[in-house]
Amino acid sequence: MSQPISPELREWLVAQLAAGHSVPALRASMRAAGWQDSATDVALAQLEAGFPNVEVALAPARTEMPGPDLEGAPLYIDAGDRRIQVLQTMRHPRVIVFGNLLSGEECEGLIAAARVRLARSLTVETRTGGEVLNVDRTSDGMFFERGENEIVARLEQRLATLLRWPLEYGEGLQILRYAPGAQYRPHYDYFDPHESGTPTILKRGGQRVATLVMYLQEPEQGGATTFPDVGLEVAPVRGTGVFFSYDRPDPVTRTLHGGAPVLAGEKWVATKWLREREFK
Ligand code: PD2
Ligand code: ZN
Numbered sequence: 001m002s003q004p005i006s007p008e009l010r011e012w013l014v015a016q017l018a019a020g021h022s023v024p025a026l027r028a029s030m031r032a033a034g035w036q037d038s039a040t041d042v043a044l045a046q047l048e049a050g051f052p053n054v055e056v057a058l059a060p061a062r063t064e065m066p067g068p069d070l071e072g073a074p075l076y077i078d079a080g081d082r083r084i085q086v087l088q089t090m091r092h093p094r095v096i097v098f099g100n101l102l103s104g105e106e107c108e109g110l111i112a113a114a115r116v117r118l119a120r121s122l123t124v125e126t127r128t129g130g131e132v133l134n135v136d137r138t139s140d141g142m143f144f145e146r147g148e149n150e151i152v153a154r155l156e157q158r159l160a161t162l163l164r165w166p167l168e169y170g171e172g173l174q175i176l177r178y179a180p181g182a183q184y185r186p187h188y189d190y191f192d193p194h195e196s197g198t199p200t201i202l203k204r205g206g207q208r209v210a211t212l213v214m215y216l217q218e219p220e221q222g223g224a225t226t227f228p229d230v231g232l233e234v235a236p237v238r239g240t241g242v243f244f245s246y247d248r249p250d251p252v253t254r255t256l257h258g259g260a261p262v263l264a265g266e267k268w269v270a271t272k273w274l275r276e277r278e279f280k
Contacts, residue, residue, distance in 0.1 A: 040053040064167035079162040093254040096243045107216040109151045114175035117142040126195030136185035139176040171273045178267040184259035188251035205279030210274040214241035222263030229254040
């Protein structure tokens with residue numbers, strides 16, 4: 001996992017700011033000292049803009065993070081019952097596109113079990129900790145309990161092995177259906193530390209630290225998962241999925257992402273969110 005700012009640099013930045021040095025002066029002296037790290041640039045830009053999350057951006061990153069073992073740049077990873085393809089990786093944001101995550105039968109089984117339980121998607125409102133209808137998300141959705149049926153249990157075990165993260169730290173699988181015109185506007189999946197409802201949400205399992213969006217049915221047109229900060233668009237190909245992780249609840253992770261409008265056909269996805277602790 002890439003660490004946006006080293007502990008030494010963070011300490012130095014905090015000390016310089018505490019001593020009253022301006023952000024432009026800090027930037028100039030870092031440039032002069034040969035710093036070209038893009039994460040540092042992001043942090044400094046946030047400082048300059050008087051960004052409210054400066055303390056979070058400069059806080060130490062989590063070191064233990066979910067993710068596959070990419071040592072030796074493997075093309076395939078053995079996830080116990082299935083050989084998963086590594087199709088694409090990006091460092092910052094940390095994004096990995098996987099192929100062969102699920103079989104066609106597994107995709108269809110999840111859709112069939114979810115279809116009869118769909119309701120207009122709700123999102124957790126961090127202001128209150130409750131759930132609300134969100135105009136930014138026009139899909140229909142439902143949640144499975146962890147281990148609720150045989151396909152869900154098998155998939156959860158596969159993902160725990162692939163992502164090297166305890167099965168018990170995962171939320172129940174969420175299924176979403178996007179009809180033509182439906183979309184999910186860009187957002188972060190972590191809970192905003194500055195919202196008043198967040199402490200209540202965090203009591204159950206702590207922060208989200210990673211997301212895996214798996215494509216169960218491809219639309220005919222549209223419906224990519226987008227990462228606007230870096231201009232990345234992941235095509236919603238059946239059986240594949242996009243994983244991304246965030247080592248702090250802050251935009252410095254560049255994990256802003258959305259679901260582009262479906263232009264034709266229907267898109268179905270399953271989302272697995274991973275928490276920092278057991279999610280009971
Ligand atoms: O369906 C998607 O592409 C998508 C995009 C952004 C899903 C989510 N976020 C999510 O489930 O959080
Ligand atoms: Zn999301």
